[in-house]
Amino acid sequence: MTSTLVSDANRTPGTNAGGPVPMRLLNHPWTAFVLRRAGGLLLSFLVLTIVTFVIVPLIPGDPAVIAAGEGASADKIQSVRSELGLDQPLLVQFLNYFTGILRLDIGTSFISGDNVSTMIANRFPYTAEIALLAIGMVLLIAVPVGMSVAVLTNGGRRPWLDSMFNVLTSLFYSVPQYVMATLLVTVFAVSLRLLPAAGAAGPTSLILPTAALMIGPSCVIARVVRRETAVVLDKDYIRTARGWRLSAFRTHIRYVLPNLITTTLTLSGLILAAQLGGAVVIETVFAWPGLGQGIVNAILQRDYPVIRGIIMVLGLLATLIIVIVDVVLAVIDPRNLGGGTHE
Structure with a gap:
């Protein structure tokens, strides 16, 4: 009887026969499953961010020329390129792109000036x-x-x-x-x-x-x-x-x-x-x-x-x-x- 009372008194609050609740949750199969899938989503997001930034400039043609319009002068094209941020170093462009995504701001269209998120939503x-x-x-x-x-x-x-x-x-x-x-x-x-x-x-x-x-x-x-x-x-x-x-x-x-x-x-x-x-x-x-x-x-x-x-x-x-x-x-x-x- 005494040993039972001592055992009950020494039992840590929040525990049971199956062990501490936090440990049971950490060892639950669903926890590992959710963590794996969340990690996969995060990795996919990072890969997509890098890939979309890298491959798009490989498309032939200068967007500043198209945005400036047919017959635009060299000064006008350079001015448009500066407005679009295309004259900045690639690392700076990538950081701006990445931080914009984190803010749920994909950017604005070079051609129409509309918000890209709104265009996608439509x-x-x-x-x-x-x-x-x-x-x-x-x-x-x-x-x-x-x-x-x-x-x-x-x-x-x-x-x-x-x-x-x-x-x-x-x-x-x-x-x-x-x-x-x-x-x-x-x-x-x-x-x-x-x-x-x-x-x-x-x-x-x-x-x-x-x-x-x-x-x-x-x-x-x-x-x-x-x-x-x-x-x-x-x-x-x-x-x-x-x-x-x-x-x-x-x-x-x-x-x-x-x-x-x-x-x-x-x-x-x-x-x-x-x-x-x-x-x-x-x-x-x-x-x-x-x-x-x-x-x-x-x-x-x-x-x-x-x-x-x-x-x-x-x-x-x-x-x-x-x-x-x-x-x-x-x-x-x-x-x-x-x-x-x-x-």
């Missing part, structure tokens, strides 16, 4: 609209198609369907996005006159750019889902479910689909990140007023702040999307934390 919804719509359509189409083909061809049945699926997905995936976009415009806008060829005039204007973005990724995810489904269908627990005489629909939804979530979400996150870059080409073809069209115009005008700002935003968004997918996967399956499950 264009970003258009890019996000077609990118999110495309990935949503990819999942709605690719997952059911891939699962259906795997079920219908399971056990070597319908080899013609398997061959046709492989040929068609390989064919459509091999077509570059800009070629696919041009074909869609030629068929549905020029020949059939069913849809607008360019611009963002209304809901129908979304159809062709979204289709051009989603066709290739749909083929990739459908092939992956078909392969993963075929593997799952050969598992013992699927045979057991069939032995219980569960309906095919219930078996596939309850036991097959959950085993595809990890692979599908991982691939979808990578594709969505890539869609942001693919939107540059698609927006140019369809004259879509998003970030892609904005960066093309900025490159033609040698507008350094706009180019840097858009590349920075697209790069950080792509990294953030991948981190969000990692978090979702870790919530679904704690084994994805990398540190094991927490008891």
